[in-house]
Amino acid sequence: MIVNWLAHDHRRGDSPIHRLPAWSKLGVGLVLITGSVAVPPLWHGWFIGVGLVLGLVTVLSQLPLLFLLKRLLLLSPFVFGVALVNAFQPGAVMEWRFLVLRSFLCLLTVVLVSNTTPFSHVLRVLRAVRMPTLLITTLALMHRYLFVLVEEAGRMQRARASRSFVPNRSARWQTLATVASQLFVRASERAERIYDAMCARGWK
Amino acid sequence: MKPVIEVNHLSCTYHDGTRALCEVSFQVAEGECVGLLGPNGSGKSTLLLHLNGLLPEQPTSDGAVRIHGQPVTDTNLLEVRRQVGLLFQDPDDQLFCATVAEDVAFGPVQLGLRGAALEERIDHCLARVGLTGFGHRATHHLSHGEKRRACLAGVLACEPSVLVLDEPTSDLDPRGRREFKALLREIPATKLIATHDLEMVVELCSRVIILDQGRVVAQGPTADLLGDEPLMLAHGLERPHILQHRHPHVLRPGPTA
Numbered sequence: 001m002i003v004n005w006l007a008h009d010h011r012r013g014d015s016p017i018h019r020l021p022a023w024s025k026l027g028v029g030l031v032l033i034t035g036s037v038a039v040p041p042l043w044h045g046w047f048i049g050v051g052l053v054l055g056l057v058t059v060l061s062q063l064p065l066l067f068l069l070k071r072l073l074l075l076s077p078f079v080f081g082v083a084l085v086n087a088f089q090p091g092a093v094m095e096w097r098f099l100v101l102r103s104f105l106c107l108l109t110v111v112l113v114s115n116t117t118p119f120s121h122v123l124r125v126l127r128a129v130r131m132p133t134l135l136i137t138t139l140a141l142m143h144r145y146l147f148v149l150v151e152e153a154g155r156m157q158r159a160r161a162s163r164s165f166v167p168n169r170s171a172r173w174q175t176l177a178t179v180a181s182q183l184f185v186r187a188s189e190r191a192e193r194i195y196d197a198m199c200a201r202g203w204k
Numbered sequence: 205m206k207p208v209i210e211v212n213h214l215s216c217t218y219h220d221g222t223r224a225l226c227e228v229s230f231q232v233a234e235g236e237c238v239g240l241l242g243p244n245g246s247g248k249s250t251l252l253l254h255l256n257g258l259l260p261e262q263p264t265s266d267g268a269v270r271i272h273g274q275p276v277t278d279t280n281l282l283e284v285r286r287q288v289g290l291l292f293q294d295p296d297d298q299l300f301c302a303t304v305a306e307d308v309a310f311g312p313v314q315l316g317l318r319g320a321a322l323e324e325r326i327d328h329c330l331a332r333v334g335l336t337g338f339g340h341r342a343t344h345h346l347s348h349g350e351k352r353r354a355c356l357a358g359v360l361a362c363e364p365s366v367l368v369l370d371e372p373t374s375d376l377d378p379r380g381r382r383e384f385k386a387l388l389r390e391i392p393a394t395k396l397i398a399t400h401d402l403e404m405v406v407e408l409c410s411r412v413i414i415l416d417q418g419r420v421v422a423q424g425p426t427a428d429l430l431g432d433e434p435l436m437l438a439h440g441l442e443r444p445h446i447l448q449h450r451h452p453h454v455l456r457p458g459p460t461a
Contacts, residue, residue, distance in 0.1 A: 118342075140302055144300055145300075193292065199258060200292075201314060201359070202282055202285055202311055202314030202362065203314060204314065
């Protein structure tokens with residue numbers, strides 16, 4: 001179930017990496033990602049260095065490898081899509097390989113930082129660096145209700161499955177569309193109720 | 205006694221033409237605990253939203269709803285919301301922050317509380333609802349009962365003088381219901397509880413208001429109304445089990461239990 005892939009808060013570990021302050025992890029993560037995107041492909045030393053750092057962090061963080069691979073797999077379709085387009089460009093064989101390498105390092109950094117830092121700590125850092133409040137509120141609400149929406153979709157999916165007796169591909173797509181539209185309507189109505197709940201406690 | 209909530213000829217029609225409330229009038233005195241009963245769709249939740257100034261979208265100054273004698277208008281909306289704590293029916297609507305502590309702090313932060321005073325308020329409110337040590341927990345990983353209590357802590361953190369609760373014990377298991385009722389009993393604020401939990405009404409409320417199709421069809425002492433089986437059945441309710449096994453004279457709950 002996709003919600004299990006998203007639920008990193010359950011993995012509240014107590015490794016040395018988990019104990020590091022959020023700002024340091026975000027800072028180092030930002031440097032690694034910016035560097036991996038910006039350095040020329042010939043700087044092999046950089047990529048090897050970043051690879052070693054991320055390998056060390058992976059070991060120290062005590063995150064299960066299978067879990068990390070699942071997370072990477074979840075995020076990789078975008079990377080593979082871009083790499084695939086690049087692969088068919090004339091004379092771009094090396095380029096797509098580097099593109100995959102850069103993306104892999106960036107994704108691994110993101111996965112490691114996000115799974116060793118509670119989201120509320122990330123928001124605290126963003127607040128400290130004076131990111132606009134509206135953006136922080138949007139991020140906080142998105143993170144909070146992502147789980148509610150996924151669970152709601154799961155319940156609707158189960159309800160659909162329990163009354164789907166005949167395998168029919170077109171009917172299945174039709175029902176899926178109905179579920180998606182219902183989910184949209186419910187999310188919109190929930191958004192209104194959440195806004196009311198915020199106003200009820202003095203939101204201006 | 206001084207009325208804290210006054211509703212006079214309140215009517216409400218939704219955009220789609222549904223008449224939700226029609227000439228609703230009642231009062232709730234200071235310290236009273238009143239039950240708001242009625243079948244599904246009778247207008248209970250709509251009525252509660254009016255008491256917090258969330259409906260109508262553009263508050264009027266006609267004085268249809270008065271809190272502590274003041275009509276709910278655009279100018280005093282924030283003060284009304286500070287005075288009236290509203291507990292929503294679905295805890296997931298109300299717990300919109302990432303952690304329990306952040307959610308409890310939401311109201312006090314809006315009121316300008318910061319630093320040690322804020323921390324103290326959070327700890328106090330969590331302790332009050334029996335959630336000491338839950339501050340760091342993610343709100344989406346709480347059980348339903350814990351979510352309910354976290355919601356109540358968030359409401360209490362604004363120190364309201366009136367508590368308006370929308371089906372506070374729905375979806376709770378018997379132990380959760382019992383614990384939540386005990387919590388409510390300890391809160392001295394004026395309370396208006398919309399619910400289908402008639403046993404809770406018998407235990408906590410001295411008076412009930414019955415709403416049906418947007419109209420107040422009856423209001424009076426709990427034992428009198430809930431013991432009137434034809435009235436209850438006529439409005440989609442039933443005589444609570446607890447009344448059938450007690451001597452009617454024993455059942456006279458205090459003004460606020």
